[in-house]
Amino acid sequence: xxxxxxxxxxxxxxxxxxxxxxxxxxxxxxxxxxxxxxxxxxxxxxxxxxxxxxxxxxxxxxxxxxxxxxxxxxxxxxxxxxxxxxxxxxxxxxxxxxxxxxxxxxxxxxxxxxxxxxxxxxxxxxxxxxxxxxxxxxxxxxxxxxxxxxxxxxxxxxxxxxxxxxxxxxxxxxxxxxxxxxxxxxxxxxxxxxxxxxxxxxxxxxxxxxxxxxxxxxxxxxxxxxxxxxxxxxxxxxxxxxxxxxxxxxxxxxxxxxxxxxxxxxxxxxxxxxxxxxxxxxxxxxxxxxxxxxxxxxxxxxxxxxxxxxxxxxxxxxxxxxxxxxxxxxxxxxxxxxxxx
Amino acid sequence: xxxxxxxxxxxxxxxxxxxxxxxxxxxxxxxxxxxxxxxxxxxxxxxxxxxxxxxxxxxxxxxxxxxxxxxxxxxxxxxxxxxxxxxxxxxxxxxxxxxxxxxxxxxxxxxxxxxxxxxxxxxxxxxxxxxxxxxxxxxxxxxxxxxxxxxxxxxxxxxxxxxxxxxxxxxxxxxxxxxxxxxxxxxxxxxxxxxxxxxxxxxxxxxxxxxxxxxxxxxxxxxxxxxxxxxxxxxxxxxxxxxxxxxxxxxxxxxxxxxxxxxxxxxxxxxxxxxxxxxxxxxxxxxxxxxxxxxxxxxxxxxxxxxxxxxxxxxxxxxxxxxxxxxxxxxxxxxxxxxxx
Numbered sequence: 001x002x003x004x005x006x007x008x009x010x011x012x013x014x015x016x017x018x019x020x021x022x023x024x025x026x027x028x029x030x031x032x033x034x035x036x037x038x039x040x041x042x043x044x045x046x047x048x049x050x051x052x053x054x055x056x057x058x059x060x061x062x063x064x065x066x067x068x069x070x071x072x073x074x075x076x077x078x079x080x081x082x083x084x085x086x087x088x089x090x091x092x093x094x095x096x097x098x099x100x101x102x103x104x105x106x107x108x109x110x111x112x113x114x115x116x117x118x119x120x121x122x123x124x125x126x127x128x129x130x131x132x133x134x135x136x137x138x139x140x141x142x143x144x145x146x147x148x149x150x151x152x153x154x155x156x157x158x159x160x161x162x163x164x165x166x167x168x169x170x171x172x173x174x175x176x177x178x179x180x181x182x183x184x185x186x187x188x189x190x191x192x193x194x195x196x197x198x199x200x201x202x203x204x205x206x207x208x209x210x211x212x213x214x215x216x217x218x219x220x221x222x223x224x225x226x227x228x229x230x231x232x233x234x235x236x237x238x239x240x241x242x243x244x245x246x247x248x249x250x251x252x253x254x255x256x257x258x259x260x261x262x263x264x265x266x267x268x269x270x271x272x273x274x275x276x277x278x279x280x281x282x283x284x285x286x287x288x289x290x291x292x293x294x295x296x297x298x299x300x301x302x303x304x305x306x307x308x309x310x311x312x313x314x315x316x317x318x319x320x321x322x323x324x325x326x327x328x329x330x331x332x333x334x335x336x337x338x339x340x341x
Numbered sequence: 342x343x344x345x346x347x348x349x350x351x352x353x354x355x356x357x358x359x360x361x362x363x364x365x366x367x368x369x370x371x372x373x374x375x376x377x378x379x380x381x382x383x384x385x386x387x388x389x390x391x392x393x394x395x396x397x398x399x400x401x402x403x404x405x406x407x408x409x410x411x412x413x414x415x416x417x418x419x420x421x422x423x424x425x426x427x428x429x430x431x432x433x434x435x436x437x438x439x440x441x442x443x444x445x446x447x448x449x450x451x452x453x454x455x456x457x458x459x460x461x462x463x464x465x466x467x468x469x470x471x472x473x474x475x476x477x478x479x480x481x482x483x484x485x486x487x488x489x490x491x492x493x494x495x496x497x498x499x500x501x502x503x504x505x506x507x508x509x510x511x512x513x514x515x516x517x518x519x520x521x522x523x524x525x526x527x528x529x530x531x532x533x534x535x536x537x538x539x540x541x542x543x544x545x546x547x548x549x550x551x552x553x554x555x556x557x558x559x560x561x562x563x564x565x566x567x568x569x570x571x572x573x574x575x576x577x578x579x580x581x582x583x584x585x586x587x588x589x590x591x592x593x594x595x596x597x598x599x600x601x602x603x604x605x606x607x608x609x610x611x612x613x614x615x616x617x618x619x620x621x622x623x624x625x626x627x628x629x630x631x632x633x634x635x636x637x638x639x640x641x642x643x644x645x646x647x648x649x650x651x652x653x654x655x656x657x658x659x660x661x662x663x664x665x666x667x668x669x670x671x672x673x674x675x676x677x678x679x680x681x682x
Contacts, residue, residue, distance in 0.1 A: 006650045010653050012654070015638070040642075044642055050643055281381065293356055301391070306347075311349045312351050313349045
């Protein structure tokens with residue numbers, strides 16, 4: 001799932017996202033809550049209509065973004081007080097508020113409000129945090145069940161009404177820090193609460209990659225394989241292929257889009273930093289094996305020039321290519337799985 | 342002609358430019374001379390191949406850009422010494438150098454090196470400047486005739502080789518400040534030198550719009566109507582329609598693309614500043630009468646949101662729409678002319 005933080009995958013039009021074959025985008029509730037505001041999007045008929053995206057959308061709960069604010073937040077049992085990174089204004093977000101916001105945004109998949117445990121964390125701290133996430137999961141589910149039908153997306157003013165009408169699904173999130181026993185317990189108790197899909201949260205927060213992999217592996221076996229299993233915030237092309245083979249069904253990451261903005265491009269021949277002088281006269285496409293619109297038409301020399309001159313088109317092209325590379329990676333994984341590989 | 346300063350129309354891919362129906366782009370010799378350098382583009386097979394644009398390109402001579410540098414330039418009979426706006430490095434550009442650069446860039450239409458007379462200018466200063474531009478025009482033509490075949494674009498390494506092989510055409514430029522008699526003399530003497538097309542330069546430099554119009558009208562009658570007549574640096578949609586009716590065949594202006602970057606959008610209902618709060622809940626397309634990909638898919642509210650959040654997609658969409666509006670304006674003018682209007 002490419003990340004479309006503010007109802008836009010930075011630099012890439014929805015037309016191009018569709019051409020690339022993207023089936024689902026991620027939107028960030030925290031960012032949309034601040035700009036343009038949940039109420040504004042609700043009045044526009046929900047996020048699908050607002051951004052003219054008829055395919056699937058998943059919104060996160062805002063928990064991870066608030067977690068990233070560090071000094072600007074305070075967590076209590078009731079919820080999280082945080083200051084906007086934009087204007088310093090103070091906000092209080094309870095699990096119920098996060099779910100209410102996501103109901104109004106109207107994404108197809110929405111996420112329970114969780115606390116992303118910091119890394120490193122002592123075992124007791126990880127347990128306390130996990131326990132609270134479990135209580136918040138129950139509160140999230142209760143609120144969702146009582147209110148999910150309240151926003152009448154079915155009024156149908158645009159061509160995207162069909163998707164916008166569809167029932168939302170609330171996913172639970174497993175936490176537990178880097179403790180295998182806590183991960184097991186969190187998974188089992190989250191499954192006991194009962195959700196149509198489960199996410200593994202609290203990873204990619206600074207821990208070594210081997211540890212991420214170990215925790216994912218040990219958590220996965222405690223999540224039902226007949227429900228979507230979503231690994232949050234991962235990863236490199238190699239990692240998404242690895243995790244998909246392991247049984248992960250969904251992943252999101254800013255890496256392909258953010259790296260693109262820094263001129264870091266993923267290709268079948270390895271990573272390329274397009275700013276390097278070695279590409280000044282390079283007439284070859286970025287990735288000879290890629291069939292995206294960028295690789296079909298432009299040379300590395302041209303892409304290097306655009307990047308060196310800070311042309312906006314550099315970001316546009318680099319993002320299109322990286323997303324294409326990620327999608328190709330996932331297509332190859334699916335194909336391999338179909339063949340029993 | 343949309344302006345593609347650094348071999349890119351800021352934010353818009355060549356695919357989209359083609360879809361919009363753009364037949365010719367303008368590239369700035371001054372900017373390309375500095376980045377990536379004329380030699381680099383020549384090695385890449387010329388500007389068409391470098392930017393993967395098989396349709397027509399016109400390059401300016403660099404004279405106007407150097408003129409815009411103000412304190413960073415010094416003009417003598419031999420040529421212009423200027424300092425790069427990027428790193429302050431010193432460069433000396435004679436008419437012969439400007440033509441040599443444009444031969445190497447390989448655009449379909451290239452421009453004689455001229456001095457854009459500043460505004461206001463005393464009649465004697467305008468005459469002296471005009472006289473030098475005439476001498477530079479003769480030097481430009483002489484150099485071009487002696488060297489135009491020297492860059493073998495016909496080596497054909499890419500699919501755009503057909504256009505890149507075509508013969509270049511060198512246009513002359515009329516100057517003469519705001520003096521009608523000088524404009525007449527400049528036109529007649531430039532025509533006497535002999536070019537396949539003629540440009541009216543030295544306007545849109547701060548003078549009142551009425552004066553621009555008056556000078557264009559009085560100059561035009563002294564230029565052959567069976568040759569392309571190109572008005573440089575103009576203008577608003579109303580102005581391009583007006584000048585086209587008057588007999589101007591070609592125009593270039595940064596207005597549609599630059600205004601787009603500032604959220605100023607041209608529509609059939611007048612100019613819109615998309616940043617305004619009045620559009621926060623506006624579900625209407627930017628211009629209900631426009632059929633561009635932006636107006637077909639997105640609301641004003643969404644465009645306003647993207648602009649307010651400094652999303653790159655705001656620039657992309659705004660530029661696509663403004664270019665589409667300009668092209669529609671010119672199509673309407675052509676249609677009207679065909680109908681004898």
